[in-house]
Amino acid sequence: MDMEFLRTTFGKPYTLQTNIYIKGSADGKIIGREMKFHLWFDPTIDFHY
Incomplete structure (x- = not known):
């Protein structure tokens, strides 16, 4: 299993x-x-539960 955070364009969602x-x-x-899931938050801002 592999999980990756992708972001190619500044200002676009991860x-x-x-x-x-x-x-x-x-x-x-x-x-x-x-599978790809578009996140509704920025995971780099803070710790998320």
């Missing part, structure tokens, strides 16, 4: 991208999913 893969990548039969 995006949380998640990547989940199973069965590895060596056998060529990768099973996985990537």
Whole structure:
């Protein structure tokens, strides 16, 4: 599982991208999913619960 905060344009909202893969990548039969969630807050301002 991989989680990344993405922000490419100043002033635009951050995006949380998640990547989940199973069965590895060596056998060529990768099973996985990537999802993007547009955050309604700036995660760099303060600690959030």
